Amino acid sequence: MRTKTGTLTAIPLVVLTAIVMSGLSACRSHSEDEAKGTPHYAFDGNWPQRPAEMQWGETPGVTVDGKDQVWIFTRAKPPVQVYDKEGKFVRAWGDDDIKTAHYIRFDREGKVWVADMGKHVVMQFTPEGKLLKTLGTPGAPGCDDKHLNMPTDMVVTPAGDVFVTDGYGNNRVAHFDKNGNFVKDWGKKGGGPGEFVLPHSIVVDSKGILYVADRSNARIQVFEQSGKFLAQWQNLMVPWGLWITSKDEIWACGSSPMQRPPDNSMPFLPPKDQVFMKFDTSGKALALWTVQKGQDGKEQPGELNWLHGVALDSSGNIYASDIKGHKVQKFALREGGPGQ
Secondary structure: OOOOOEEEEEHHHHHHHHHHHHHOOOEEOOOOOOOOOEEEEOOOOOOOOOOOOOOOOOOEEEOOOOOOOEEEEEEOOOEEEEOOOOOOEEEEEEEOOOOOOEEEEOOOOEEEEEEEEEOOOEEOOOOOOOEEEOOOOOOOOOOOEEEEEOOOOOEEEEOOOOOOOOOOOOOOOEOOOOOOEEEEEOOOEOOOOOOOOOHHHHHHHHOOOOEEEHHOOOOOEEEOOOEEEEEEEEEOOOEEEEEEOOOOOEEEEEEOOOOOOOOOOOOOOOOOOEEEEEOOOOOOEEEEEEEEEEOOOOOOOEEOOOOOEEEOOOOOOEHHHHHHOOEEEEEEOOOOOOOO
């Protein structure tokens, strides 16, 4: 439910599921009844055909480019790996430049952006892996115009402005112009509007509005590019990763809210389930879909464990990356799904 202040009130997951599946375009797994017109996502066990020498470790990042090639950002060597829609290997790079992968994105010019939380920087590359630009000071954490502290994600506007979720160390959003010059920042640790506890992912819609996954506060916050707070969608899920489609549909992946540990050191870990939700720009829930959570070291194909990143191709297929499962998997949209 949406209040006048733009806040989504807490709804128990079982109730939300009933609401979404009865009144909205709910998603189901391929094992459920196949009602005509209902979205279905089927695990594609043939994707990708990963070469034996291409190792995957913890895999936080996944994105899709304009050719529907899938870019995987993994904590292994090489850290950047590219596969086509059918799963064929295309290229890999990044051994010499990247220390600890987090999220990976594209700008409107087709350049690759990565958040390297180990080096405390955000970097821009050509698709072939040539380093073009660095935001932050490599190897030097901080909280000012020249330093970041374990940044998590970044989004580039059509005008070239870069907004960075400087998440694990600083709990802020940092704004840089198209030339890489620092403009301003906002946010501090806390639970109020415009405050964060681990801002973990960020996207921008066609009107320039920013959406931030405030992970450990179990909410998505909405801002103007000036940093003005607009709304929060809270207590529906713990958002780990965000993706936005060309139709301004906002996909969030993560888990449902749960009791925090007594020491509150890293809330909502381990996640109890694996959840995808789709929203419109007003915060209205359009879809809810879950995937079986795997057991550490015993994950089965089609299961996810610490779901971290989500991306969709032009056909509506979902690519999901996880941490404990050490993989990216494809869930193919079947006939009658969204976007048909």
